[in-house]
Amino acid sequence: MLIKTPKKSEIKExxxxxxxxxxxxxxxxxxxGFIGAAALATSPSSQAFNLFGSDDDDVFExxxxxxxxxxxxxxxxxxxxEKKIISHNNFYEFGTSKSxxxxxxxxxxxxxxxxxxxxxxxxxxxxxxxxLTKAFALEERIYRLRCVEAWSMxxxxxxxxxxxxIKKANPLSKAKYVAFETVYDPKQMPGQRNRFVGGGINxxxxxxxxxDEALHPLAFLSVGLYGKTLxxxxxxxxxxxxxxxxxxxxxxxxxxxxxxxxxxxxxxNILAPNEYGFYANVNPAVSHPRWSQARERRLxxxxxxxxxxxxxxxxxxxxxxxxxxxxxDLRKNF
Amino acid sequence: MRLRxxxxxxxxxxxxxxxxxxxxxxxxxxxxxSDQLGADPVEDLLHFTGISAFNLLLISLMVSPxxxxxxxxxxxxxxxxxxxxxxxxxxxHFLVYIFxxxxxxxxxxxxxxxxxxxxxxxxxxxxxxSVMAITSTKKSQIKLGRKWQSLHNLVYLSAILxxxxxxxxxxSDMVQPIIYWIALFILLYFRLNKIKSxxxxxxxx
Ligand code: HEM
Numbered sequence: 459m460l461i462k463t464p465k466k467s468e469i470k471e472x473x474x475x476x477x478x479x480x481x482x483x484x485x486x487x488x489x490x491g492f493i494g495a496a497a498l499a500t501s502p503s504s505q506a507f508n509l510f511g512s513d514d515d516d517v518f519e520x521x522x523x524x525x526x527x528x529x530x531x532x533x534x535x536x537x538x539x540e541k542k543i544i545s546h547n548n549f550y551e552f553g554t555s556k557s558x559x560x561x562x563x564x565x566x567x568x569x570x571x572x573x574x575x576x577x578x579x580x581x582x583x584x585x586x587x588x589x590l591t592k593a594f595a596l597e598e599r600i601y602r603l604r605c606v607e608a609w610s611m612x613x614x615x616x617x618x619x620x621x622x623x624i625k626k627a628n629p630l631s632k633a634k635y636v637a638f639e640t641v642y643d644p645k646q647m648p649g650q651r652n653r654f655v656g657g658g659i660n661x662x663x664x665x666x667x668x669x670d671e672a673l674h675p676l677a678f679l680s681v682g683l684y685g686k687t688l689x690x691x692x693x694x695x696x697x698x699x700x701x702x703x704x705x706x707x708x709x710x711x712x713x714x715x716x717x718x719x720x721x722x723x724x725x726x727n728i729l730a731p732n733e734y735g736f737y738a739n740v741n742p743a744v745s746h747p748r749w750s751q752a753r754e755r756r757l758x759x760x761x762x763x764x765x766x767x768x769x770x771x772x773x774x775x776x777x778x779x780x781x782x783x784x785x786x787d788l789r790k791n792f
Numbered sequence: 793m794r795l796r797x798x799x800x801x802x803x804x805x806x807x808x809x810x811x812x813x814x815x816x817x818x819x820x821x822x823x824x825x826s827d828q829l830g831a832d833p834v835e836d837l838l839h840f841t842g843i844s845a846f847n848l849l850l851i852s853l854m855v856s857p858x859x860x861x862x863x864x865x866x867x868x869x870x871x872x873x874x875x876x877x878x879x880x881x882x883x884x885h886f887l888v889y890i891f892x893x894x895x896x897x898x899x900x901x902x903x904x905x906x907x908x909x910x911x912x913x914x915x916x917x918x919x920x921x922s923v924m925a926i927t928s929t930k931k932s933q934i935k936l937g938r939k940w941q942s943l944h945n946l947v948y949l950s951a952i953l954x955x956x957x958x959x960x961x962x963x964s965d966m967v968q969p970i971i972y973w974i975a976l977f978i979l980l981y982f983r984l985n986k987i988k989s990x991x992x993x994x995x996x997x
Contacts, residue, residue, distance in 0.1 A: 538831075546831030554965040557830060607963075609832055657965040729964055748908055748960070750900060755834060755893075761827030762834065767895040 518564045518694070520686040523596055525616045531599035536758045538611035540684045546757070547691045548605070549710055551640065551647040554657040559691035566646055566690035568711075573696060575623055577716035578633035583626060590681050590696050594618035598685075599678060599699075604740045604774045606704035610754045615699055616682035621673045629669065629717050636672040637722035638665040638698060639714040659725060665698065665709035666722035666736065671782055676701060679712075702773040704738045735792040739783070740774035744792045795862035802869050809870060813848065813877040816840075817884070834892045841888055845881035846954055848874055849921075850975055853951065857982040872928055875947075879925040882918050910960035913953040920950040945990055948983075951976055 545560045552559040571587040585593060596616050604610045624636065642650060642662040649656025671677065678699040681688060688694040693710025700707050706726050716722075726734035733747055742752045756766045773779050783791075820840055824833035852874035859867040894901055905915050924944055926932070933940050955976050959969035980987060 542831035550964075554963075556832070556835070607835075609835070654967045657963070659964060748910060750904065752900075753897075755832070757831050759827065761829070762821075762824040762837070762892060765895060767897075 516564050518566065518689050520682075520689055522686050523591060523616050523682045525596035525598050525682075525685075527598045531597075531601070533600045533612065535600075535602070535612045537600070538613060538758050542757055543611060543613055543683060544689050544691060548607075548705065549691055549693070550657045550659055551649040551661065551663065551711075552691065553649055553655055560689075562648055563690035566694065568690065568695040571695050571713075573713055573715065575627045575715045575717075577637075577718055578630040579624075579627040579717050580630060581626070581628045583623070587695060591687070594622055596681070601678070601699060601701040602774050603699075603701065603705055603708070604754060604770065606706055606734070606738070606746065606751075608749060608751060608754050608770075610756050610768075610770075610774075612756075612758070614684055615678060615680040616685070617678050617680035617696075617699070619675055620677040620679050620698065621675060623679065623715070624669075624672060624717070627717070632719045633717040634669055635718050635721055636667050636669055637714075637716045637718055638667075638709045638712055639663070639716070640709055641711045641713045659729060663709060663725045664723060665707055666724050667700065667707075668782075669717070671700070671779075674779055674782065676776055676779060702740060702776040702779045704734075704740060706734070707738050737783075737788075737791050739772075739779075739788065739792075740770060741772055741788055741792070742770040743772070744789055795864045795867075797864050797866040799866075802866055805870050806873055809873055809877070813881075816844070817881075834888065837888045838885065838893065841881050841885035842958070845878050845885055846958065846972065848878035848881060849947075849951055849954065850972075850979060852878055853947070853979045857979070875921075876925055876928060879921040882921050886915075886918055910957050913960070914957040917950045917953040917957060920946045920953075924950075942990075945986075948980060948987060951979075 546556045547559040548556065549559040549563070552562040569587040571590065573585045573590065575583040575585075596618060598614055598616050600612060600614045602610055603613055640661075640663040641647075644651040644661075647656075647661075649659075650661040667677070678701075679696055680693070680699045681696050683692060688697065690711070693708075693712075696712050697710040698708045698712065707724075721736060724736055726738075727736055740751075745751050751770055753767050754770045756768050758764075758766065760766070820829065820837065823829040824837055827833070829836050852871055855867060855871040855874065859865060890896065890901060894904075904911050906912065924947060927936060927940065927943060936943065955969070955973050958972060959966065962969055
């Protein structure tokens with residue numbers, strides 16, 4: 459085998475190319491299993507054959523949090539291990555495959571941060587990085603998370619209710635909806651910089667709820683999981699958790715919460731209106747055009763051979779939200 | 793340009809094909825069973841087996857253009873083993889779907905094959921590959937005579953259906969499926985005359 463050691467005069471390409479461009483190129487190369495490695499079989503995960511894997515092992519530092527545990531939000535269900543929660547993410551700002559965010563987000567900067575609560579409110583609020591974990595009493599809530607792709611996890615989140623923030627801002631009576639926006643920072647988010655990495659989404663990512671949904675006690679703003687602050691791949695420093703809706707409603711790395719009188723446009727609905735509705739309530743009876751939603755694979759411990767397929771429940775089992783949709787045709791308003 | 797391939801070269805090439813098809817398969821399944829393949833081994837396996845099957849099929853379609861370019865008929869002898877591995881991966885892909893994704897919900901399997909266009913085309917592609925694999929022996933070739941070639945021309949249809957299956961299966965990230973479409977078009981372009989003649993013959997018949 460011929461091993462080539464670079465001479466001093468041969469400058470490494472990474473030194474002359476802008477680092478972000480260089481990394482983008484590596485990411486694209488990596489996604490092309492076909493060209494890479496003349497590959498028959500490209501590795502599906504970073505653990506297999508790490509041909510183009512990251513060579514920087516810096517891991518984002520999370521910090522322990524102080525919080526209370528309400529009995530109401532405990533569960534008998536088996537928790538999904540932390541390792542899986544922080545390595546299996548849909549966060550297209552950092553790449554479209556599930557293992558991209560954990561690989562690409564470790565250098566994401568969350569401090570300083572500003573989250574503003576604005577729009578049709580009497581009392582607009584801005585929260586800085588420190589405020590996110592200090593301005594409201596933190597509690598732990600164990601919620602099921604059901605992804606629209608028919609897998610699910612059980613996650614111990616830490617945070618505070620969305621209602622507590624909205625009430626503090628004091629919405630005007632005209633306010634009917636709440637619009638959310640993820641940070642737009644192409645320098646830090648390769649998917650926003652490059653359409654080939656970000657799955658063709660027009661960033662920033664946007665989500666929305668009806669005001670009464672947002673005020674429901676279950677709607678939650680999370681700043682941590684498993685006792686520590688969130689890692690970037692899970693939406694640091696602050697993200698929404700709406701456990702009765704499909705995961706994509708639970709928008710990550712939020713910078714703006716805006717109260718409005720009109721139904722706000724939301725990212726996946728813009729992208730594929732026949733597949734993703736505004737409501738996106740978990741509903742086993744309404745299938746995605748391309749797959750059934752009747753069951754889900756619960757990701758906990760155990761490998762391939764665990765029988766982890768369970769029935770999906772209406773509103774992901776959170777029946778207490780049913781009143782919000784009384785009289786509505788959930789097939790039409792999917 | 794002319795490339796001379798001796799039997800020992802073909803033997804070596806086949807050995808490489810066997811190893812590079814089998815080792816990743818064994819390794820990846822080992823990881824999946826021992827819970828080392830990431831949080832959702834089922835998704836990873838579906839992607840791994842699907843993309844590998846397609847890669848192998850495209851590589852098998854490269855054989856005859858390469859053999860022509862380098863005027864080395866001997867190369868054709870690796871085509872069958874590549875095609876068979878493409879079929880094997882596709883079959884395993886289907887079995888992963890049945891055993892680990894649907895976990896043996898047979899009724900759902902049938903309704904999904906009927907109701908979801910991307911599954912329907914995948915299924916038809918798999919049927920074509922199965923028929924080709926079954927009739928891939930010398931014996932079948934002799935028995936079927938001229939029909940054998942017509943039957944095996946279905947590989948082009950199968951490859952197009954798989955490219956369709958792929959692009960319909962993704963949520964929004966079209967880049968990679970589009971690259972596969974381009975690769976497929978290039979491979980079909982090499983055979984433009986042959987493909988034209990398939991259609992013309994059909995019309996005359
Ligand atoms: C009845 C037959 C088939 C079924 C039920 C089936 C099912 C599936 C499913 C469920 C996915 C994953 C979609 C997702 O979650 O992203 C998939 C993806 C895929 N399948 Fe199939 N498939 C079938 C036949 C085939 C055949 C014959 C081939 C190729 C020879 C193939 C190649 C692929 C490829 C390339 C992907 C995309 C993988 C990726 O996104 O990385 N499939 N298939």
